[in-house]
Amino acid sequence: MLGVALLGSGRMAHVYGPKIAAHPGLRLERVFNPRIAGAERAADAYGGTPSDDLTATLADPAVDAVVIATPTNTHLEYIEAAARAGKPIYCEKPMDLTMERTERCLAALESHPVPFMLGFNRRFDPDNRALREAVRTGDIGALTFLMSWSREPAPPPIDYVRASGGYFVDATIHDIDLLCWIAGERPRKVYAAGTCLFDPAIGAEGDSDAAMTILEFPSGAMAHINNSRQCAYGFDQRLEAFGRTGMLQTRNHRDDPLIRWDSERTEAGMPLQHFFLERYDASFHHALDEFHAAITEGRAPSATAADGRAALEVALACTEAARTGRAVTLTD
């Protein structure tokens, strides 16, 4: 059993808290928040000792690993501290919103090498894994196209948008990481186009709430990403991989298993699962499995800091392409 210190007590901490508590190989040892009340609430709910003392939390010998689920702009500080303390780190994505601070995260990990895993949870979703596995084992031959749909049920609050780094950095980055991971390569050129159709407040911030992106890979394969901040029928999450000998698709998830026929509609399902907490619940469990397994097996976790840097670089290039109307070429 690995003792875990959970840093943070906001939304993502409430995603990880119960999953750490329920994990057979993890023990929620401490919950840290600079404001003790938040730490206490999370500890009451999921266990562990609440603390507002970072140094003591990281120094605790019962703490074998750290899960960082704090606001993005604090990740760098906590990564540096945990790395200095020699504790393996699971960090919610993204590491940071800027390349400069992201590089500092990687530098900290280079100075104090500890196992580090970035929470690209969609890689651990069983459907996405099955698609990647089938692509990588040659079920559809050499890859031609990848397509990813990520349409969210409703735009987030404008305060969230302001702090998000922009739509491509906040949302498209998930698809970017997922598609590069499936393709097994990084794009050499990207183009993106954004529009604001749902919430004028988002447009007023200079941001988009719907976007299309094209990634061009060195192999010649290409990817299309289809993002929307609004979706009437739930959380639309699909992948399509088109290769020389075939095509693979994943399906959307509904909570209701029934096919419904009536005088209005036939072969109908109910709306999709609401949002990522429902759709990707299992993926967070599996991501913690990977973190646990990597530590206990003494190997590096499969979603690395370098993966996070690479995805951010592409997301920032998309942002620039959407702004300038020019494809952005990426160097190795």
Added chain:
Amino acid sequence: MLGVALLGSGRMAHVYGPKIAAHPGLRLERVFNPRIAGAERAADAYGGTPSDDLTATLADPAVDAVVIATPTNTHLEYIEAAARAGKPIYCEKPMDLTMERTERCLAALESHPVPFMLGFNRRFDPDNRALREAVRTGDIGALTFLMSWSREPAPPPIDYVRASGGYFVDATIHDIDLLCWIAGERPRKVYAAGTCLFDPAIGAEGDSDAAMTILEFPSGAMAHINNSRQCAYGFDQRLEAFGRTGMLQTRNHRDDPLIRWDSERTEAGMPLQHFFLERYDASFHHALDEFHAAITEGRAPSATAADGRAALEVALACTEAARTGRAVTLTD
């Protein structure tokens, strides 16, 4: 071009009239009805000379074949007359509602052998043909189960029901013929159960508006037929064939080709095609093709009077089984 005399000017005549007129190998020569006004209306719409004189109609040398689309209880008379006149006959199903009169139809055809085709149009539906073809060529190995769903949008008028011969003879007979044709054998034992759930007037006549039937074939294969006189989502017509190495299914037809997603339903289609005129429109064309081809090729049409007799025998056995609660054994 074969000159055709269309007998009748009711509902089924209005199904066949335009299809004969449009058929590249058929020419609508005469429309007969003992009440001339009906014949005139049909002739106005589809062409041909109206007539209330059966003898003259059948004696006309321009008439190469006869399509009988009159009320069921007149089929025997017209089959006898057309056979005597030596004209090939296409007769809307059933030949008759009783075994005794059906045998007289066959006797007439034996005395005056002319090409005869019974209008089992569902055999000529492309989906049903494809399923039969796949079954017969071994796509699913030896047959275990056949299932047929026939659910109509709404109960017919009670006058129709009274003259129909009962639900099994009127409706189930379609499924019986289709399944026997697919299986390539006749059942040795049948059981059926009827219920009245939609229109109490049907129950008051001692008839059913929903029924389940089991056919047991000599090979050991079995069939289930699922009939309802009411169906909220349109005309439900499906087949399922289950064999040793696989299963085949046909799909329902909708006029609307779109898949619809909204805040109420996902992956939805619109309701199914309304009723048999829409769903089986093509099958009537293909049935006339077969009639035309058989005559011009000098061979017997593929849906015979004996097939009609066999189906009626099974339908009557279903009626008896539903009445007595005992399976009825059929002899060869």
Added chain:
Amino acid sequence: MLGVALLGSGRMAHVYGPKIAAHPGLRLERVFNPRIAGAERAADAYGGTPSDDLTATLADPAVDAVVIATPTNTHLEYIEAAARAGKPIYCEKPMDLTMERTERCLAALESHPVPFMLGFNRRFDPDNRALREAVRTGDIGALTFLMSWSREPAPPPIDYVRASGGYFVDATIHDIDLLCWIAGERPRKVYAAGTCLFDPAIGAEGDSDAAMTILEFPSGAMAHINNSRQCAYGFDQRLEAFGRTGMLQTRNHRDDPLIRWDSERTEAGMPLQHFFLERYDASFHHALDEFHAAITEGRAPSATAADGRAALEVALACTEAARTGRAVTLTD
């Protein structure tokens, strides 16, 4: 936490053992088998103290409840013993293969009233529950037809067949219970037809390996059950409920989430889950949930001994109907 004694260490015990061990409200206290080696193996795997002493097992004050997962012909003995010992009982279905011994089970429970739950696990499958819930809340109006498909991947060993009570009692009984539970009523008349198409050894025993059944309910609704001991594409488990205002269907389960397109086939899935251990895994967990909840809430579990007796009575009537070719009428 309820301490559980698991009786048995065969196949079903290995289904329940790990689920009891993992259940948050249950504790595997003892594993009983008259042959101690079996008990030891199960206890090694899942925990609890192995024992070959039934009296001591049932007398243990740490044992709050008993899960009977022994061969069917021993259920009566263990139900009687556990009831006398005052311990709540979860008994794998069926209670017994004969009405006479089933009545003795009920008599034992009447003499020594303890909470009793029969393991009709399919009632606890989320898909089946969703369909029942939708039917009961009126999503499709008054019920006309229920249909259940249960097709197993391959025939069981002939020794299993010999001891099974026959196909209807062994297999159809699942569908019978499920459909009666959904319909909310018991059939008043049943008909069934069996055939032997897959394993001649089964036919040599006078048993069937494929069967069709019709149940007629007092409300006028009817049900069709479609059973096969062999299925090329996996474990085919579907329900269809057809009512006055619509239809509901459940889908088969595949382990592979992908839709596959290639030069041979399009929109294809991989074969279905292999058999009931895979398809109904969740249902066993949920059944234990219900058992645990009923005991801790002091109420009767929802799948009762009377339900088991009713289903057996119908299954035996199916057996008789298949033998005699006559529908069997059931009295209240």
Added chain:
Amino acid sequence: MLGVALLGSGRMAHVYGPKIAAHPGLRLERVFNPRIAGAERAADAYGGTPSDDLTATLADPAVDAVVIATPTNTHLEYIEAAARAGKPIYCEKPMDLTMERTERCLAALESHPVPFMLGFNRRFDPDNRALREAVRTGDIGALTFLMSWSREPAPPPIDYVRASGGYFVDATIHDIDLLCWIAGERPRKVYAAGTCLFDPAIGAEGDSDAAMTILEFPSGAMAHINNSRQCAYGFDQRLEAFGRTGMLQTRNHRDDPLIRWDSERTEAGMPLQHFFLERYDASFHHALDEFHAAITEGRAPSATAADGRAALEVALACTEAARTGRAVTLTD
């Protein structure tokens, strides 16, 4: 009945020939080809008088309209001649491969105004029409995204590619016209990326055999086009329209109506229809319907020369964007 002169006797002439012959309102009067042998072959097959004399063909008073199905680089010449002769023109798309010559087509039609229809047959496909109709009547609210997949079974001969004007002008132009027609607006900015993955000879010509395109519309809506010259499972043709209140999709077409289940695959269809002649057969009939109806009703056909110019302008912009890596802005 309108008398039609069919110009050309190549592949597309063999598409139009039988459809003109079968059309109830059209009569194939003349077949023109500068090489008389080709005209004779087509006339033998479909009717009409063969001719290698353009002037005589156009001067024939029995010729009420002209269908141009000749190589693209001859369209201008025939449009000019037919317009001068005052004959209504149906011209296979594209009018020409260059903007300069396309403008000359429009100029000819301005000098000699005759009814002119460009053969954008996909607008007349029933599925595409249904999707547009649903979009335009507000079924999914304001449009956010349109997506079009056009994947062909196999790359064309390299000679075809050389004369095609490039992949965007040859193939993407179909999707461009279709999506603009559905959206009801022309894009203000386009980006495209091409790759060569299937046939190196195509790449050696500087052309692509797979491409992704983004169109940005003035309304803020965007479109993605997904083109491939190779597709293992047949001719993949899909549309997706995503709007504020819902989504609409069209399905691919298969010739085989069966759903197939076996030990390898479940819920599978056979491969898709082979190519556009199969998939869009009906659309050519409907396009001729529109041509016929427009002429007889004295109105302009719905797919205009200006539509063709607009689509070509966008396709050329895509070509430039793919070459330069910069989005191309289009002016009104």
